[in-house]
Ligand code: B12
């Protein structure tokens with residue numbers, strides 16, 4: 150049987166303190182789709198480096214034991230360095246085995262990902278269809294990595310098919326209901342249940358991720374949403390609730406973390422999903438790490454609450470209308486403030502996601518964002534330092550103005566601790582100090598503390614642990630980060646502290 154070794158690399162650099170390890174949904178969809186379309190043809194094994202951290206000896210053992218016919222690596226930009234290292238390590242041992250690279254990293258940099266690694270092929274964009282064609286091609290025509298020159302699949306780049314247009318995307322699954330359920334059976338799920346997750350609450354619950362739509366029609370300049378494109382495609386409510394029911398029956402999981410780029414669209418879809426869950430009498434809990442705040446309304450919030458929503462991250466980014474326009478987010482801030490009020494008052498733990506230090510942002514504008522958070526009923530606030538990722542409009546903007554000398558952003562994993570400033574008017578030190586002050590002012594409000602105590606879905610003991618951990622981060626790690634040279638982004642010619 151044709152064996153496929155799938156790898157999720159660990160992060161490349163050292164910066165950052167929070168490392169959620171979530172099930173690698175991309176790989177799980179690729180495997181499930183291939184199994185659905187070619188039953189019995191391919192066998193898969195997943196190595197998640199973030200969990201196992203295999204050393205050289207263990208990697209050799211994995212290769213000898215599994216003897217893969219093809220290796221598939223899924224990477225974000227933040228994993229670019231490690232991905233390159235891995236391809237060298239794997240090629241040294243199994244040079245003839247084709248290595249295919251996919252995910253947001255190769256999608257955002259295109260051919261450069263082949264130059265920076267020893268991968269043989271890369272897929273730009275959504276992976277299911279292109280990956281299946283690659284599997285069929287390698288299995289039937291050319292099992293040797295050195296013989297992949299004739300490959301001609303939309304969105305697939307090889308070292309020799311120079312004719313393929315840069316950034317031509319792979320074919321997408323148009324009818325999302327045709328997607329199989331992710332192949333969770335390939336993972337030891339217990340290990341993910343006990344790892345940090347995206348939702349910053351330790352509810353000690355078994356949970357699984359859901360991704361119910363692909364694509365986002367908005368165009369925020371800092372966001373990398375090109376993998377699935379701007380055409381929004383969603384699963385039907387019935388398909389989604391079937392998957393939820395399957396996960397409850399198969400894995401006994403009732404807690405779901407929703408990974409969609411933009412879940413709450415359109416309103417009718419959300420209401421139908423909630424209606425279907427209630428109709429079937431399913432016991433569910435949901436958390437939404439990031440939701441768009443201007444397309445919420447009280448009906449949607451009530452419906453989500455009724456099916457067990459306990460956490461919602463609302464992406465506000467900036468409280469300055471000028472910055473909202475510049476970053477193409479264009480939020481109606483009054484509407485978002487009202488939605489935060491409704492969500493938080495309903496007892497859902499509501500977190501505000503904010504970004505500080507956009508190009509041209511002034512100190513007053515940064516403080517305006519902090520004040521927005523302070524004046525709100527939010528339970529939590531995350532003040533991230535704006536970082537530009539390759540492939541985003543923000544990155545291009547900085548590149549054009551000659552402000553990027555040597556991109557080191559792939560070393561940053563936690564934008565709370567990054568120490569740089571894209572703003573010409575606020576230095577990195579000033580930005581970090583405002584960020585720390587914002588955190589302190591936000592959490593030292595006694596009324597907020599009481600509301601957190603009342604609404605948190607965890608025991609008082611758990612809450613105390615979280616509060617101590619967070620207190621340590623804000624009062625110790627963050628100031629320490631100010632002294633830590635590694636937290637500087639060396640390659641940037643930005644305002645000096
Ligand atoms: C879960 C998640 C995380 C998790 C896990 C990340 C990880 N290491 O994989 C956590 C919370 C840790 C995280 C952190 C970060 N994340 Co994140 N995250 C997501 C999120 C919400 C869901 C990912 C997912 O499962 N999607 C669903 C699956 C089906 O999609 P997929 O993985 O992209 O896979 C498809 C294709 O990419 C392709 N594909 C994927 N792998 C492969 C492999 C092969 C061989 C092939 C052929 C194809 C292929 O086919 C798949 C199916 O179509 C996405 C947003 C989104 N909706 O995708 C952001 C997203 C991936 N994150 C992003 C960012 C920027 C980050 C951070 C840098 C942010 C931060 N705050 O610091 C850090 C990076 C830290 C790190 N080293 O992991 C960006 C990626 C930008 C980029 N170009 O790298 C995204 C796209 C959000 C965005 N719109 O900007 N993230």
Ligand code: SF4
Nearest residue numbers: 365367368369372410
């Ligand atoms: S930030 Fe959200 S709304 Fe904006 S483009 Fe990205 S996914 Fe879409």
